Amino acid sequence: MKRRHFIAASILVGLCAFTGQQAMAADKADPDKLRVALLPDENAATIIQNAQPLKAYLEKTLKKDVEIIVTTDYSSMIEAMRFGRIEVAYFGPFSYVLAKSKAPEIEPFAVGVEKGKPNYQSILIANVDGPVKTLADIKGHPFAFGDQASTSSHLAPRALLAKNGLIGDTDYKPVHLGKHDAVARAVAAGQAPAGALSETIYRVLVETKKIDPSKLRQLALSDPIPNYPMTLQGYLKPELKEEIRKAFIELKDPEILQLFRVEALAPASDKDYDVLRDMAKVLSLDVAKL
Structure with missing residues (x-):
């Protein structure tokens, strides 16, 4: 009897653990709250304050809580994306290339357009x-x-x-x-x-x-340098990724777009940033080791 009870208890524990893992995976793919990181290229408090209209827009459009995050520096933002501590990130072009080399699953989906061009200098x-x-x-x-x-x-x-x-x-x-x-x-x-x-x-x-x-x-x-890309985690469920893409691409509010210093956002892909990989080669930089 004791042996049967032990086997039954073991099976029950295994089933609970499996169910818990499934729930965690589901939460990761479709979280209740989206953490959106913006580049720390100016004062963090100012960036977060200026991003409040973006937060309100995304919460209304995606029907999810949104947290705006500004990391201490570029490296910590890359690591946050790498280890799944943020779901959406607005990277600089080269910091995106570095992040992609460390976390191949992340996906660029939008790029800023200013004066009709998706690049800057x-x-x-x-x-x-x-x-x-x-x-x-x-x-x-x-x-x-x-x-x-x-x-x-x-x-x-x-x-x-x-x-x-x-x-x-x-x-x-x-x-x-x-x-x-x-x-x-x-x-x-x-x-x-x-x-x-x-x-x-x-x-x-x-x-x-x-x-x-x-x-x-x-x-x-x-x-010319390709503009900053908006990126998302590849493990998010397809429906959510499409909703996020649509929310940014269809963004028309000038006040919110000013946060990104652009007139609009257009679709983007990883190959758009090959020019940065070429620049790294000129400098003999191994992006995977940076």
Whole structure:
């Protein structure tokens, strides 16, 4: 009798565990709350405040609770996506490439369109009173970048400098300041003779009078970079993924779109970002190891 009771209890425990695993899988594929991460390229509190209209729109459209998340840096956002701590993420182009190399199941589904184009550029700037007047003058001086996983504040300008015969740690000293606005402020203040950031963010900083353009000179613009992609977890159920795609692609509210600094969102695919993988090759970067 004891043996039969033991076998029955074991079967019951196994069935409960299996049922629990099924429930967890179902919750993961169709969670009650969607965690949406936005890039930490400016102050986190400001980003979250500005994202409240997006949160309200998504909750109404998707009929789910939505939490807006801003991670401490690009790397922590990649890790959050990798380990399923967020369901939807607005990556920078290169940080998406890095995330995809670590979590192949994530899917880009939308890209920002600004002035009719799904791309943007990096701007290289110098302090107007400093020693750097041209790209060639960068040799022998520090150069300010943003986050190492940033496209327009690191990868694209670094590739441009390499094409002009300037190699980091050999011809100039790379200095990483984390955020785009930090680069612009450091160069304007003369704390760094030159640096690079998103041209779009630079224009916003000028328009909002957060930097004085008279203290800066433009050195160059990078080649076009594919815009920031919206991505989602591949393990979400197909119906939910389609609802998320539709919610973003059909987004028309200018106030919400301004959060992404775009006029609209268009469909995107992974191959759109092969140009970033090519830039990494120019710099001999192994994205899987970054």
